Amino acid sequence: MSNNDLNRLFDKAFKYVGICCTFFGLVMLVIFIANILMDGLQRIDWDFLTNLPSRRAEKAGILTAWTGTAWILGLTAIISIPLGVAAGIYLQEYGKKNRFAYIVELNIANLAGVPSVIYGLLGLEIFVRTLQFGGSLLAGAFTLALLILPIIIVATREALKAVPNSLREASYGMGATKWQTIWYQILPAASGGILTGIILALSRAVGETAPLIVIGALAYVPFVAQHPMDEFTVLPIQIFNWVSRPQPAFLVNGAAAIVILLILTFVMNGVAVYLRNKWQKKISW
Amino acid sequence: MKHIEAKNVNVYYGDNHVLKDITLSIKENTVTAFIGPSGCGKSTFLRTLNRMNDYIESFRKKGKVYIDGKEIYDKKVRVEELRRQVGMVFQKPNPFPKSIFENVAYGLKIHGITNKKEIEETVEKSLKQSALWGEVKDILNKPALSLSGGQQQRLCIARTLAVKPTIILMDEPASALDPISTAKIEELISELKEKYTIVIVTHNMQQAARVSDRTAFFYLGDLVEYEKTSELFTNPRHKQTENYITGRFG
Numbered sequence: 001m002s003n004n005d006l007n008r009l010f011d012k013a014f015k016y017v018g019i020c021c022t023f024f025g026l027v028m029l030v031i032f033i034a035n036i037l038m039d040g041l042q043r044i045d046w047d048f049l050t051n052l053p054s055r056r057a058e059k060a061g062i063l064t065a066w067t068g069t070a071w072i073l074g075l076t077a078i079i080s081i082p083l084g085v086a087a088g089i090y091l092q093e094y095g096k097k098n099r100f101a102y103i104v105e106l107n108i109a110n111l112a113g114v115p116s117v118i119y120g121l122l123g124l125e126i127f128v129r130t131l132q133f134g135g136s137l138l139a140g141a142f143t144l145a146l147l148i149l150p151i152i153i154v155a156t157r158e159a160l161k162a163v164p165n166s167l168r169e170a171s172y173g174m175g176a177t178k179w180q181t182i183w184y185q186i187l188p189a190a191s192g193g194i195l196t197g198i199i200l201a202l203s204r205a206v207g208e209t210a211p212l213i214v215i216g217a218l219a220y221v222p223f224v225a226q227h228p229m230d231e232f233t234v235l236p237i238q239i240f241n242w243v244s245r246p247q248p249a250f251l252v253n254g255a256a257a258i259v260i261l262l263i264l265t266f267v268m269n270g271v272a273v274y275l276r277n278k279w280q281k282k283i284s285w
Numbered sequence: 286m287k288h289i290e291a292k293n294v295n296v297y298y299g300d301n302h303v304l305k306d307i308t309l310s311i312k313e314n315t316v317t318a319f320i321g322p323s324g325c326g327k328s329t330f331l332r333t334l335n336r337m338n339d340y341i342e343s344f345r346k347k348g349k350v351y352i353d354g355k356e357i358y359d360k361k362v363r364v365e366e367l368r369r370q371v372g373m374v375f376q377k378p379n380p381f382p383k384s385i386f387e388n389v390a391y392g393l394k395i396h397g398i399t400n401k402k403e404i405e406e407t408v409e410k411s412l413k414q415s416a417l418w419g420e421v422k423d424i425l426n427k428p429a430l431s432l433s434g435g436q437q438q439r440l441c442i443a444r445t446l447a448v449k450p451t452i453i454l455m456d457e458p459a460s461a462l463d464p465i466s467t468a469k470i471e472e473l474i475s476e477l478k479e480k481y482t483i484v485i486v487t488h489n490m491q492q493a494a495r496v497s498d499r500t501a502f503f504y505l506g507d508l509v510e511y512e513k514t515s516e517l518f519t520n521p522r523h524k525q526t527e528n529y530i531t532g533r534f535g
Contacts (some may be wrong), residue, residue, distance in 0.1 A: 037396035095343070166379035170441070173337060174392045174448060184391065185381055 030245070036262070040255030048256060052222055053238070057249030062257050064221045065238035068137070069206060071225050072234055075141030076148070076205050081198055084149050088156025088194075093182055112150035119147040120214030129213050135216030138228040143211050148201035155197020159190035192279020195274045205267035207261070209236035235261045288313040288482050289334060289452065294348035297327055298341065303329050305506045311499075313451075316474060316483045318497035318514065320490060322529065325503040327486050330453050334484065335371040336364050352452070369396060372445035377458040378437035380429035380444070385421050388429045388440055392448035394497050409445050415443035416473055434440070435466025442473065453477065455485040459492065490530055494518050502526045 042270050051061020091108075095101050123143025133139035171181040185192075212234060219241035221233045235257055242254035289311040296304035304326045311317050316463060319327035329338065336357060340342045352358050357367050369392070380388050389408040396411060398404060408425075412418040417439045421432070429440055438458060445463045455474075459467040474483055474496045487493050493500050501511040501523075510517060521527040528534055 042362075129509045164379075166375060167379060167381065168340075169337065169373075169375060170379045170381065171391075171395075172340070173335070173368060173373035173375070174395065174444065175365040175367075176391075176395045177365055184395070189382055 016190055024245065033262070036255050036258050039252055040257075040259040043252050044259060048253075049260075052224075056264065057247060059254055060242075060250075060253055062235065062238055062260065064224055065233050065235045066260065067224050068217075068221070068232040069234045069261075071137050071228070071232060072140055072144065072212075073202060073206055075137060075228060076144045077198075077202055078200070079141055080145035080148055080152055081206075083145070084152025084198075084201075085156050085194060087149070088153045088160065089182060089187075091153070092157045092160040093186070108150050109154055112154060115210075116147055116208055117210040117214060119143055120211030122146065123215045124209060133229070135218065135231055136229045137225055137232045139215050140212050140217055140232065140234075141228075143215055144205040144208060147208065147211060148205050151201040151204065152198055155201070156190075156194050159193025159197065160186060162193060163189045184195035196276045199261055199268050199272040199275070203265045203272075206234075206242075206265060206268070207236055209234075209240055212237060235264075287421040288353065289484070290354075291330075291333075292349045292351070294330070294333060294346065294350060296326070296333060296347075297343075299343040304333070307508045309501060309508060309511055310446045311482060311484065313482050314478055314480070315498045316478050316485065318493035318500045319484065319503060320325070320488075320493050320500060320529070321503035321509075322534070323488075324505075326506045327501075327503045328432040328456055330402070330503070331456055331484060331486050334452070335368050335373055337368075337373065338357060339364065344458060349389055358464050369448045370450050371452045371454060372443055372448065372450035374441050374453065374455045374458045378434055378441055380432070380437050380440050382428065382430055384426045385429050386425040389444050389447050396448060411443040411447040412440075414446050416440045416469065416476075417443055428432050433466070434502070435462050435469060438462060438466070438470060439473065441474050442470075442477075446477075450481065450507050452482045452484065455483065457488060460488060467492070489517075502529065504529070530534070 048061050049066065050063050051059060052063055053065075054060040091101070091104065093105075120143060123139060123146065127133045127139040127142045128135060131139075133142070167185055167189060168181055171185045172178075176184070213267045217237055218231055218233050219237055221231055223230075225232045239254050239257045240260065242257065245251075291307055291309050294304055294307040295302070307330060319331060321327050332338045332410075333350060338346075346358065352367070352371065355362065358495065381391060383391075388402050388409055389411050393404050393407060393501070398407075409418065409422075412421060413435075417436060420436060421427075421440075432440060438461075442453075442458075459470045462470065471492065474476065474485065477483060485493075485497065497514045499512065500514045500517045502509045502517065502521075504525050510521060510523050512522070517526065518530055521530060
């Protein structure tokens with residue numbers, strides 16, 4: 001066989017290996033989702049969404065879990081968005097590009113990779129104990145906000161970086177201050193990217209379980225949270241609780257709750273993708 | 286009256302000495318062209334006149350630049366006010382990704398003008414001055430990026446005029462445009478001269494010859510020759526100038 005033929009063979013072989021690799025992930029995902037849907041779909045009805053948790057599987061619902069998730073989502077957003085976006089703006093637009101900035105940048109990138117349970121321990125020490133929030137929604141939201149801050153900061157910086165310099169020059173050239181330039185021109189132009197990053201970060205927060213268990217979120221909460229200082233549970237913890245029980249009926253409940261959680265995260269990711277495409281189309285330089 | 290005056294201006298980017306001892310003055314209501322091969326420092330010098338180089342971290346300057354007798358690098362000078370007075374039009378049209386109206390109104394907004402009627406009047410006047418009003422008066426709310434390149438550049442000029450500058454710096458304003466749009470911009474420059482002092486950087490020597498009163502030839506950071514345009518193009522004193530304008534290098 002000549003060298004050329006060998007190369008062609010490799011080329012072809014790689015194509016099929018690539019197809020196999022791609023389908024491996026897809027097929028696994030489809031099997032997983034089909035499995036969950038078969039188990040869980042029949043269990044989802046209005047009562048399932050509006051019932052409090054119960055020791056009897058057929059009467060148990062996820063009202064406390066999804067309201068807890070909604071609370072956590074809202075509070076985490078309120079805490080993390082201003083902090084993350086402001087930090088991103090500072091680092092990208094104001095901060096000098098020196099050695100110190102490089103170290104900060106490196107550390108933020110590293111923080112995004114720290115296991116979430118470590119954030120849970122941090123939250124336990126700072127928010128639950130030192131600041132005496134207890135195992136409350138507020139403690140959970142602060143912990144998750146810390147967890148997703150690096151993601152929001154990095155996304156904000158990337159979005160700002162993508163705004164062409166000619167826009168900054170145009171604004172400065174007319175006598176705008178730095179803040180005016182950022183507020184009126186750069187942020188609107190970067191908002192698509194920033195928003196996408198925020199939504200992806202929040203959808204990660206929705207799925208987090210470990211840090212909330214560490215700070216003491218409960219598996220069994222017999223009431224709907226009314227106040228940020230209330231104790232709470234969230235969907236992933238409820239799911240974890242149900243699937244770890246021996247009775248098969250609870251497994252079905254778990255599957256149904258997983259379906260709800262998946263729908264929530266898919267919708268959030270879908271919105272993020274939609275916004276990104278929309279902004280990409282609207283602004284073309 | 287000497288409107289702009291540079292005395293022994295030296296500019297460095299890090300260790301790179303990009304402008305060497307430039308001394309030159311520009312009179313009111315004239316058009317001055319800066320010509321020279323790429324990298325000769327003409328754009329850098331233009332940007333020194335409204336302190337647009339301030340954002341480059343390695344930028345250092347020695348010497349003095351006066352506008353209306355005031356040193357513009359003085360600590361007391363508010364750079365925002367300087368840039369309002371010394372407007373700038375860039376090489377590539379760079380309208381804001383907003384409506385046509387908002388593009389022109391932006392300058393008024395950032396300088397604290399909130400009176401709606403005043404804003405509307407100024408927008409109209411500026412668009413008329415930049416010979417764009419007829420083409421856009423019915424589509425003021427359309428995105429500026431939907432305009433053609435030439436229209437966008439005239440919009441950028443209108444935007445600059447709206448904040449009532451006295452000097453307009455133009456950095457190769459027609460280099461990204463087709464010949465017809467270029468002709469319109471040149472015509473506009475001749476009209477604007479009545480009211481404004483214009484400094485234009487150009488790679489196009491015919492353009493310099495057509496629009497400017499005086500021309501400065503830069504080469505490798507030196508100001509080689511600064512003369513009346515008719516004089517410089519017909520009777521250059523330096524060999525380098527002659528070689529450049531006759532197309533022997535550059």
